[in-house]
Amino acid sequence: MISRQEQFDLAIVGAGIVGLAHALAAVRRGLSVVVIDRDAQANGASVRNFGFITVSGQERGQVWRRAMRSRDIWLEVAKPAGIDVIQRGAVVVARRPEARAVAEAFLRTEMGEGCLLLEPDELRGRYPQLAGQDFAGGLWSPHEVRVESHEAIPRLAAWLAERHGVAFRRETAARSIAPPDIETSRGVVHAGKVIVCPGDDLATLYPERIAQYAVTRCKLQMMRLADPGFRLPVSVMSDLGLARYAGYAALPEAAALRRKLQVDQRDALDNGVHLIVVQSADGTLVIGDSHHYATTPDPFASERVDEIILDEFSAVFGGPTPRALERWTGIYASASDRTMFVDAPQENVRLVMITSGIGASTSFAIAEEVIDELFGSTAADARKIA
Template sequence: MSEQRFDLAVVGAGIVGLAHALAAARLGKQVVVVDRDAQANGASIRNFGFVTVTGQEQGLIWRRARRSRDVWAEVAGPAGIAIEHAGLVLPAQRPEAAAVLQAFLETDMAGGCRWLGKDEASGQLGPVQPPALEGALISDVDLRVESRQAIPRLAAWLEAAHGVIFRRGVTVQAVETGLLVTSQGSIHADAIVVCPGDDLFGLFPDSFTQAGVTRCKLQMLRLAAPGWRLPAAVMSDLSLVRYLGYAALPEAEALKARLLSEQRSHLAHGVHLIVVQSADGSLVVGDSHDYAPTPDPFSSDALDQLILDEFAAVFGQAPPPVIERWTGTYASAPGHSLVETPAPGVRLVVVTAGNGASTAFGLAEEVIGELYGVKMGDAA
């Protein structure tokens, strides 16, 4: 690798790294992205591609999600990324869930959301027909991309349209102010952003230890095309005790108590329901959440069945056949993200809440704006 100096070097080509590359490129900076893998292979492509605003934690995280959703909408067309569908349908299967959703609609996070009563909802939810239905929250602000396609296409567009240089199959061995030491020589950069995802033991391991970062393992499924189209992404009552925009509301306590009685196994493994649809009609369904510093790589049929049971409860029908299964891992810790300055001109940035696709663009604009002393995005 011939020696070259850049304005910014980004370590990691997942969504968090790409978001920082985009933010810097929009400031006219010359950017290089270094990644040890030959292609996208981690959490950034092992998810729903669901850019979730509705239900994100109130305040800063919700604002990051709103901004990230706007950036996805801005770059999708130029980057050749299809918006597969938009919005969210969240049916309330229990009176306690309806109370949570109606309380949510009274908050400042409810822009673009509305409530459908039981009778109205049953006629407008398409295939979403839970046997027990108290009403439904409808949101117009969320969107969905096919992450396996979106991440490579975003990287290709950054290269073609913004001149971002990618060094793939290159391991970063050390980071110092102004310098990356890699398996293929040194890279000099005025500023460096390290976005290692759930690589907790490579660069800056002490930062991960001190922040209490571990890994979360999830299981996901793809189901055969059912012959109908979803009106939007779908969640369920279980999501209301997991997503902090709902779960932090006082009204959520009664729902948590009921779910502990009725679905304790689901809660024990962090199982809730998200269903999104791909262009070929197949459904991406998940997921579960189990935590360990080094999770095992094995998928559990029992956990898959918990997810599929919740699918049946929400759609009022048996799920289509499973045609694909996979696991993923991401860095997990209390709070949304780890952002540190391990050396002058160096930032360590890791999303630790499993919502990188939903919040990374907003977070990256904050980090890059601070690095370069400018205001970006909604703050500009």
């Protein structure tokens, strides 16, 4: 049972990346923090993802700036928290002239600063691992960072506990909130303010507030492939990513690419497939993914969807496809008209939800904004953050 004596400045519900990012921003201001999570260990989207901290391709403006800031914070905390940065930078392989045109248009925007267009020969020269056929070029970005999420998230939590005194209440479900009381499955926790970061749980806390943002859930299929025998210094994407990631897809040039993909790769578009390939320290590759939307997605990973992902892998990398060692699905909260929201359901309570697949890339910056607003160092209010 939880001691009735303890009183914290801030209680956070949810120990995924969003909750941990808020814990970090709070302890940096000297606040005392307790994190409450119903699971014994991290098990949600934050440990099922690529660990791909993506900057290039994020929606132009605020989201892109948040990704830049969050990337910087990942680099600040990685070493002290014992988190390995496994890859730096990304390459988007343009398989078609229409994809190259999107990459060129991106480079003409302010987001293209520091990025480069690689001619096909240059691309193959720098990255001989990309042995597919008929590339039209590649977009190289220096901004990205890749961490191994299923190690990074527990290490971040352990470091917050050991170095910064954050208290963790695991295997503890938060049931209702009325600051300074948070009623949990293991007794009452006391905190002056509360931030709820529930991931894709749309039903337990403040369901009527969440419903206002028309949130549903998105299921993704992922695989780990055996070590292909090469080392990949950068994360890799392809044309399908240029048609999907908002920072590329919103450019006028992306319309022609989408039309071409409708003809060439209809199955991929219908299943929300785009290719991301990252490599782990042991040489294995994490690849994905797909996007299927439902209030309660079915739990089944379709072999056909995996084949579509593997076909794109093979078009980019050529050669024999390494065998799959693991397959899993992940779910995140999703809204069609926003990438996140901050709601104020009660005084001294904030509800923070990332509603697209970019939580690893943007949470640290969002958390700084929410903590500033809630503890009063800026004039912003919760609606301005959303």
